[in-house]
Amino acid sequence: MSIQRQATIVSSLTACILISVKFIIGILSGSVAILASAIDSLLDLSASLFNLYALTKAEKPANFEFNYGMGKIESLAAVIEGSVILVSGIFILYQSFKKLFFGGELVYLDxxxxxxxxxxxLTTMLVIYLNYIAKKSNNLVIKADALHYKTDILSNGAVLIALVLVHWTHLHIIDAIFGIGIGIYVAYSAFGILKEGVLILLDKALEEQKIESIKQIIASAPQVQSYHDLKTRQSGETNFVEVHLVFDPNISLLDAHKVADSIECAIQNLEGKWEIITHLDPYDDEGAVCNIY
Structure with a gap:
């Protein structure tokens, strides 16, 4: 089992524990902030379970039906998790405004x-673990999970502060005010992961730094006179690269192929997993229309 799948299982188990304790105390105490946090944990569990499914599918090799593999299901999972975070924030806002206008007192504060x-x-320990796995695997799903639970740390901390203030001041409206702040932050935090997931699904080019490294590798090959149609994208953990390399028309196909292989190997040595397709041109045909010879 991969470390990414192990991380999603740990996330799911943690969410189960948090759901149980938060719902019990939230119902008994009447705290909208705790109940909102419990709902957030329930959504966390749903997201983590889907992430586990997505990672299981994404790790399967390419086949006849999915020639490029199913890596993009990770980006889909990130979009779904971002949506879950957004819904969670909206629900927290709804519950908080409801309590702000209609009131309510907290019990069982201790x-x-x-x-x-x-x-x-518990959430802080989980975030430390997920950040470690995210850095080690560079996996978008784990990054989304880590971001999700990082917002939970802040929301849990805010709820804790709210409860302490209610305990000291007996102003129960503080619970609703903090709930509104938590809801706004949680909803705002969803847009970053949503944007990243959507851009990958739309085949956005790789980061400029990676593209620049690829260009430097191509430029370092003296046999390559020029290049064009450099295209990049990401699917799951795999970076895809396509490029047309222009050689002297008199170079042998064998020699040109060796140069292309050396370029591909150099790109493969960059950080990450790579799939590279090079097209060998005897002249610069960029923008040329299709001709039949």
Whole structure:
């Protein structure tokens, strides 16, 4: 089992624990902030389970039906998780405004404080673990999960502060005000991961730094007179590159192929997983229309 799949299983189990304790104390105490946090954890579980499914599919090799593999399902999972985060933020806002206008008092404050402190510690440990896996694997799904739970740290911390202030001041409206702040932040945080996932699904080019490294590798081959139609995209953990290399018309096909192989090997040695297609041209035919010889 890959470390990415292990990470999603750990996320799912953590979400199950948090859902149980938050729902019990949230219902008993009447805290909208805790109930909103419980709903957020429930959505976390749904997202983590889908991420597990997505990673399982993405790790399967290319086949006759999916010639390029199913790596883009990871980007789809990131978009879904970003949507889940957005819905979570909207729900928190709804519950908070409802309490702000209609009121309500908190009970079992001591238990509520203990639960949120426990949630904060457990979520912090999970984020540290997910960040480690994300850096090691450079996986978009794990990055999305880490970002998701990072927002949970801030929201759990805000809920804890709100409960402490309610305990000290007996102003129960503080719970609703903090809930509104949490909802706005959670909804805002969703747009970053949504944007990244959508751009990958739309075959956005790789980062400028990676493209520049590819250009330098091509330029370092003296036999290549020029190049054109350099195209890049990402699918899951794999970076795809296509390029037309222009050689002297008198070079042998064998020699040109060796040069192309050396360029492909150099790109393969860059960070990440790569699939490269090089087209060998005897002259610069950029923009040329199709001709039959």
């Amino acid at each position: 238990y509520s404080l203990y639960v949120m402190l426990f949630s904060l510690i």
